[in-house]
Every structure is written in C-alpha cells, then in structure tokens.
Amino acid sequence: MAHVVGVLALDGVVPVDLAIPCEVFDRARGADGAPFYEVRVCGEMPDVRARPFGLRVPHGLDALRAVDTLVIPGIDDPTAGVATAALAAIVQAWEAGARIASICSGAFVLAATGLLAGRRATTHWLAAPYLAERYPAIAVDPNALFVDEGRIVTSAGASAGLDMCLHLVRRDLGQAAAARSARLAVAPLDRDGGQAQFIRYEPPRCHASLAPVLEWMRANVDRPLTVAVLAARAGMSARTFARRFHEQTGTTPMQWLLLARIRRGQELLESCDASIDQVASASGFAASVTFRSRFRQVTGVSPAAYRARFNAER
Structure with missing residues (x-):
C-alpha cells in the first residue's frame, strides 16, 4: 500500500x-x-x-x-x-x-x-x-x-x-x-x-555616541585593533568603552570586530582572486590558519568552499 x-x-x-x-x-x-x-x-x-x-x-x-x-x-x-x-x-x-x-x-x-x-x-x-x-x-x-x-x-x-x-x-x-x-x-x-x-554577516549597528567609532572600525578591520586602541579613539577608558559598547551594540568590541572581519573576508572571496592568505591579511587576521578556523566557525564552510560557491568570476 x-x-x-x-x-x-x-x-x-x-x-x-x-x-x-x-x-x-x-x-x-x-x-x-x-x-x-x-x-x-x-x-x-x-x-x-x-x-x-x-x-x-x-x-x-x-x-x-x-x-x-x-x-x-x-x-x-x-x-x-x-x-x-x-x-x-x-x-x-x-x-x-x-x-x-x-x-x-x-x-x-x-x-x-x-x-x-x-x-x-x-x-x-x-x-x-x-x-x-x-x-x-x-x-x-x-x-x-x-x-x-x-x-x-x-x-x-x-x-x-x-x-x-x-x-x-x-x-x-x-x-x-x-x-x-x-x-x-x-x-x-x-x-x-x-x-x-x-548569510552576509553584518555586525550590529548603533545610532548612539559610538556610531563614528564603529564606522572607523569597519573601515580599518585590517589593522591590529585592541580594546585599548578603540577606547582611545572614543576618548574613553577601556572599561568605560567596553561597557558603553555592550550597552549600544549588545556585544563586545572584539566579537563585533570578528564579525566585521568575516564580512570583509566574504566580500573579498566573492569579488577577487587573491589567495586565502592575502584575504586573511586584508581582513585583519594575523595568520591564515586563524582566518580559516574563524571563518568556518561563523559560516559553516571553509573560505575555499565559500569562494567556489559565491565568487561570480569563478
């Protein structure tokens, strides 16, 4: 039946x-x-x-x-x-x-x-x-x-x-x-x-006092940024900056920065033929092995697999 x-x-x-x-x-x-x-x-x-x-x-x-x-x-x-x-x-x-x-x-x-x-x-x-x-x-x-x-x-x-x-x-x-x-x-x-x-990963946005800092972070993801550097940019102590950041975005500065770097990596993998090492560096990762690991954790696939699926030129 x-x-x-x-x-x-x-x-x-x-x-x-x-x-x-x-x-x-x-x-x-x-x-x-x-x-x-x-x-x-x-x-x-x-x-x-x-x-x-x-x-x-x-x-x-x-x-x-x-x-x-x-x-x-x-x-x-x-x-x-x-x-x-x-x-x-x-x-x-x-x-x-x-x-x-x-x-x-x-x-x-x-x-x-x-x-x-x-x-x-x-x-x-x-x-x-x-x-x-x-x-x-x-x-x-x-x-x-x-x-x-x-x-x-x-x-x-x-x-x-x-x-x-x-x-x-x-x-x-x-x-x-x-x-x-x-x-x-x-x-x-x-x-x-x-x-x-x-998913195209966009870190949380805010329209409060830290918005200019977030935009600066987005434009400088390839730099070796730390909470101390970001706090100085905002004119605050590291502790105050971390607290305000969480209040306005719901996450930590480093977690926000990680998503911004993954987002940059996605953009580069979709649009250019640079090596994975070059994409890692341009996305702010000191080592490509770290980039590969973090990218897979967030997106579920390797950078190479992501490029094969979403790079229009390929």
Whole structure:
C-alpha cells in the first residue's frame, strides 16, 4: 500500500516549495522499482493563489485525515493568519499519526498549531528571528538546513526543502533510493555547511555616541585593533568603552570586530582572486590558519568552499 503524502496548498503558497515535495516523492521508487509514495495536493479552497499564477487544488482538507506524511510549503506572508480549518486539519493529521514536515515559512503555519512548542525547528534564515520572537517556546535554529525531530521535520527555504525531502526518502527507503532521487533532482544527497554560508554577516549597528567609532572600525578591520586602541579613539577608558559598547551594540568590541572581519573576508572571496592568505591579511587576521578556523566557525564552510560557491568570476 502506498505511503500517502499530502501537500498543503494554502492561499499564497510559494510555488517552488509546493513543487519540491511533489517532484521528489512522486518520482521516488522502492527497491522493486515501484512507486512508493502517492502525492495528494490538498487545500481549503479549490482555487489557490500562488504568486504570479493560480492553482486548481484537487483535494480538500478532509483528505489530510488519511495521509502518512503532511508537507506544509511556505506562504508569501508568514505574518498573515491561517484559517482555523487548515490548522485544525493539520492537528487532526498529527493526532491520526501522520509525520509532518514544513518548508521555509511553512514553519509559521506549523507553529500556529502549537505542535512545535518545546521542539527545535528551523525556517529561512531571514525569517528565523521573527519565528523565535513570535513563538518563544520553539528552539529556533537559524543555521540548520533542516531539523529532524522524529515525526516533525522543518526545513529552511527553497533548496533546503529539497534536502529535507531527500532526507525523508532516505528515512523511508534507505540510502540507495535517496541517492537515486538525488540524481533525478540533479542535487547532492548531502550538503556541507548549513544556512550560515548564505548569510552576509553584518555586525550590529548603533545610532548612539559610538556610531563614528564603529564606522572607523569597519573601515580599518585590517589593522591590529585592541580594546585599548578603540577606547582611545572614543576618548574613553577601556572599561568605560567596553561597557558603553555592550550597552549600544549588545556585544563586545572584539566579537563585533570578528564579525566585521568575516564580512570583509566574504566580500573579498566573492569579488577577487587573491589567495586565502592575502584575504586573511586584508581582513585583519594575523595568520591564515586563524582566518580559516574563524571563518568556518561563523559560516559553516571553509573560505575555499565559500569562494567556489559565491565568487561570480569563478
């Protein structure tokens, strides 16, 4: 008997998020070559708006009662309220034993049901701070491509939804079937690094008395800066400067400087062919080994891997 996958198409659904689970699960095959999944696109209304076009949804919310896996794609406006009927249908599917997965801002729909409370979850890195603020009972991981909590799985945006669906195929059918699905999707089965590599790191800004010092720090990240040097620049004692800095930025001078240096490193890796040693020096790191270590800690990938993915010239 087929494993039924219900894909919830709410009004304002993100088309790529809707298409990914339909493609991955519809094409997956078991060891005998037979289809393993039956995909049903379900919605509250028969006609759904999906950005530049509309969709005709073949199944209503009642169909979710019989699904084994329910996938909730992202929606255009995660701040908009979700119809009570749709939330109730998700909860009913959960209570009936379904596995529930969300893609991108679909995490906001899932969060509105209360099922994510007390769990780890992720969403698109741009929306992660808002998800954490709106639902403080959720442990939001803004770096993860997807978070597997057993019967509840959440993923980041767009291509991370593909990573998650391939992961679910691997859970259900094993490594070989997941590898076949990945080849059909022309995608890697496992990606190194998380969402961190896609974030352009900007240290905190402030509009108070230290703003000129922060701008000077940003312009001079390649210099050997210390708290004493920065305090002198601000005309304060080191202790007063450190206290004021934390009050106005929420972080320490050295942590702020580290993010500014990583940001400079990202810019250089994206835009020029200088060696990693030269990028390290221009970003304020005395040794390239330190730059490589700090860069990986912050972004999740090595400087070389980052350049290979984001340098337009290459």
